[in-house]
Amino acid sequence: MPRASPRLRGSMSPDKLVMMANQISRFFASQPGGQAARQVADHILRFWEPRMRAAMLVHFAAGGVGLDPVAREAVALLDHHDPAADLHTRPAAPSG
Amino acid sequence: MGLIQETDHGTPPSGSAGMVSLTIDGMAVMVPEGTSIMRAAMEAGVTVPKLCATDSLAAFGSCRLCLVEIEGRSGTPASCTTPVAAGMAVATQSERLKQLRRGVMELYISDHPLDCLTCAANGDCELQDMAGAVGLREVRYGDEGANHLGQQKDTSNPYFTFDPAKCIVCSRCVRACEEVQGTFALTIEGRGFASKVAAGMDEDFLASECVSCGACVQACPTATLIENSVIEIGQPEHAVVTTCAYCGVGCSFKAEMRGGELVRMVPYKDGRANHGHSCVKGRFAFGYATHRDRITRPMLRARTTGPWREVSWEEALGHVAREFARLQKTHGRDSIGAITSSRCTNEETYLIQKLVRSGFGNNNVDTCARVCHSPTGYGLGAAYGTSAGTQDFDSVEQCDVMLVIGANPTDAHPVFASRMKRRLREGARLIVIDPRRIDLVHTPHVSADFHLALRPGTNVAVLTALAHVIVTEGLVDENYVRTQCDWDGFQAWADFVAEQRHSPEAVASLAGIDAGLIRDAARLYATGGNAAIYYGLGVTEHSQGTTTVMAIANLAMATGNLGRPGVGVNPLRGQNNVQGACDMGSFPHEYPGYRHVSDSATREIFERMWHVALPTEPGLRIPNMLDAAADGTFKGLYIEGEDIVQSDPDTAHVAAGLAAMECVVVQDLFLNETADYAHVFLPGSTFLEKDGTFTNAERRINRVRRVMPPRSGMADWEITQALARAMGLDWTYTHPAQIMAEVAATTPAFAGVSYELLDRVGSVQWPCNEAAPTGTPVMHVGHIARGKGRFAITDYVPSEERTGQRFPLLLTTGRILSQYNVGAQTRRTENLRWHEEDRLEIHPNDAEMRGVREGDWVRVQSRAGATSLRAHITDRVAPGVVYTTFHHPETQANVVTTDQSDWATNCPEYKVTAVQVSPTNGPTDWQRRYRAHSAASRHVAAAPAAE
Secondary structure: OOOOOOOOOOOOOHHHHHHHHHHHHHHOOOOOOOOHHHHHHHHHHOOOOOHHHHHHHHHHHHHOOOOHHHHHHHHHHOOOOOOOHHHHHOOOOOOO | OOOOOOOOOOOOOOOOOOEEEEEEEEEEEEEEOOOEEHHHHHOOOOOOOOOOOOOOOOOOOOOOOOOEOOOOOOOOOOOOEHHHHOOOOOEEEOOOHHHHHHHHHHHHHOOOOOHHHOOOOOOOHHHHHHHOOOOOOOOOOOOOOOEEEEOOOOOOOOOOEOHHHHHHOOHHHHHHHHHOOOOOOOOOOOOHOEEEEEEEOOEEOOOOOOOOOHHHHHHHOOOOOOEEHHHHHHOOOEEEEEEEOOOOOOOEEEEEEOOOOOEEEOOOOOOOOOOOOOOHHHHHHHHHOOOOOOOOOOOEEEOOOOEEEEHHHHHHHHOOOOOOHHHHHHHHHHHHEEEEEEOOOHHHHHHHHHHHHHHHHOOEEHHHHHOOHHHHHHHHHHHHHHOOOOOHHHHHHHHHHEEEEEEOOHOHHHHHHHHHHHHOOOOOOOEEEEEEEOHHHHOOOOEEEEEEEOOOOOOOHHHHHHHHHHHHHOOOHHHHHHHHHHHHHHHHHHHHHHHHHOOHHHHHHHHHOOHHHHHHHHHHHHHHOOEEEOHHHHHHOOOOOHHHHHHHHHHHHHHOOOOOOOOOOEEOOOOHHHHHHHHHOOOOOOEEOEEEOOOOOHHHHHHHHHHHOOOOOOOOOHHHHHHHHHOOOOOOOEEOOOHHHHOOHHHHHHHHHHHHOOOOEEEEEOOOOOOHHHOOEEEEOOOHOOOEEEEEOOOOEEEOOOOOOOOOOOHHHHHHHHHHHHHHOOOOOOHHHHHHHHHHHHHHEEEEEEEHHHHHEEEOOOOEEEEEEOOOOOOOOOOOOOEEEOOOOOOOOOOOOOOEEEEOEEEEEOOOOOOOOOOHHHHHOOHHOOOOOOEEEEHHHHHHHHHOOOOOOEEEEEEEEEEEEEEOOOEEEEOOEEEEOOOOOOOOOOHOOOEEEEOOOOOOOOOEEEEEEEOOOOHHHHHHHHHHHHHOOOOOOOOOOOO
16 A cells, blocks of 8 residues: 555644634634634534544643634634534524 | 437527518418528428528528528528518428429439448438438439549547548538537538538548537438447437536436447437537547446455455445444444535435434535535625525526636536637627636637636635726626625725725736736626626635635626626536535535534424434534544545545545545445545446436536446445445335435425426426426526625635745646546546546746656656656646646546645645646656555455355
């Protein structure tokens, strides 16, 4: 079998999760309304599988190195998320 | 069941609203103004003899067989070129007409081989039919004189033969190539008796610019141009209407059969997506269905390096059920998942997501739309409230300005491209935004008004610059925006795009395009009449793919180009059922109809239907599955119809993820690249072997109909059902119609869809429900679906993938006309004759700097990996940009692409990879290792001898 990629990463790799969170943050931070952190948190809740969120929270608890300010604020909101709450009660997010 | 004979009215419909009354052979007839006498006669039930006329082409008037007499007029005018007039009295039959027609036919036949009994077109020849229709009984001229009977056949094309000896020079083939296909590859060379059909510069067909769409073959009234399959097999005896399984155009075809053998695929005139046209793939490239590489028995193996062992369905499915149960018991409920494909039917995809949600008990289901159009779903959903294109294909006929961005329709959506070209020849204007000079930029009788050859990765900057011009030059349709869109959102957006940093002058150097071009293009889009945007994967497959879709949506709203024919936003979907795969709930966060898994009201609908409690959390996307496998928390995967090792980015990472799993199940036609890493192979069925539906790029739901039994014994939906039953689920579908009924019962946009409706009306476009019982061709009419259209701020964020000293060039990837996606189907057809390998397009300057000559082997190296392929030097790409296709596993272009992805959807950034290109003399280490691994992993153990 061919060798594994030297760049093999897992989904729980903090670097990758941080990069993804920062990408999301850059979009929502540019939108009007001053709700960027809330929108980033919503996006992560809607699209990230729980393992990814849990890994991000572990990284956050360890200092959250690399997270930009909006992403950091969003992850803090995740920390207080009630998993039983229906996301659809908030403004609809699209598919993708 | 017999053949399906569509009525040929001889000339196209007029389209006029005014009506004209006349008499034909004494019968009163009323037809639209501008209708030909020939067509009016057909509508009255009178067939006028004809040879050069057919209703897919403009009247030509050359064969002189359709002559008629008109009371009060002298002569015998051709009925095809003579329009009706009020009060006209036409006679289609008289002694004079009979004599004239016989004379004409006699001359045709005098220079035509009289080999009807052994002619491949025997029984399907208009010349033969007309000889009978006009009562030709003798040919007084012998064959001693000059004739064309001894001419050589052109057999260069693998799919059809050109026999000039049988040609009557009616020009139907030439006109079809021009009017229908728009390639202009054929001409009539010479004059008078020397007139002959010629391809290109009198080359053979294969060497000419002919694209093998088959329009000429279909138009030919004799055996001059005829399918090789008809020559080899004979005339078909029955036909079934079905839908092509290649691109997102979704062409309807008649599968013409002799017994259980497919003789030919003929485009269906009543197909609303293609209106009787086709391309080389749908028309001819069906040989893969019977290719010797087909696997028709289930197989198992303990290790992916060991040989496959053929087993019974029962053993294979039982093994999968036990393995998946073991994995979930050991590693948790979320340790397994499934991937469905845009090549699957809607019903198959629906069943797979149902299996995952109700059987696996998680939401770990994804589809290959993840790697193509997932940003379309997100972006259009955010802006308009529906995750789909806004128009039907027919809308192009009312379009005045086409803005084509990140799409190459002549290669990837050829049948629709022909309609675009026709409209452009009629005078519509064209803006192309693409790093490559795609064929549409300069094609016969079509030239783009503006080609913005932007630097890959700068879509958002350029689209925002277009918006800057529209806003700052006062070109906004304020009335539309005020009534249809969120006004506050618009104002924030207008302020944003008006900033100087978004001006064309500020963006020009970044994007590598002249600022004046951007300004002119923006003005044309905003002021040129009905303006429509057509886009493809050059928009979506970027780190800002979703933002680009939003920028497109913004432009359409700002200029009021939404909610009527001729305008809109049109994502050209890559594969046949991308739209349907998304509609059917194959994303890990949503149910059919784009409803989030956390939505308790939706969840309850499915819980009641499926009698099971459903998970509330989103599942893993494809890249997340592979990452989780690398982490050791994802262990089992069921993949139907998808070849992620070849199609997904960063091949080495995909392969490593699969290799880390304990039970990989591949359901496919062939041992594809992904099957190299599989433990179980379930033999799938082709589109010819099953019933179902595909939904094309215009949201059109079209029937797929079984024309032959599945070679493995089960259609794909039956395999999924059998697996579900092996896992303890009580599924009892006996036909895909029942699955669609379940979709309709649970999904509001499909509430009115049923097989009965589809069989009755042909096809429908969703939403199809009580409010729109026959579907919705154009969306957002009257109001935008989400209420008020939402403008998004589209700040340009450069890709992390940047050029530098080590990797100074930008690689972008795409498709070619003759091949389809990973090539699993088309590589197993004669289409290889046009594209037998992937090549790297490189600009002459870049090639010269590296000492690369045409055809040289070059190594393409990125941060992710390296591959080798041969170079093609062309100025079609700009300096600094290289391009290749991904159709061949020997090349594996995706070894080079990286794991950069779209911020919202993780759609990979295939279109921007920083690379270095250097001369080389052979395959890379990866290619060598992969070939060895691939050869070793495809061994099938010999069946034990019978006792």
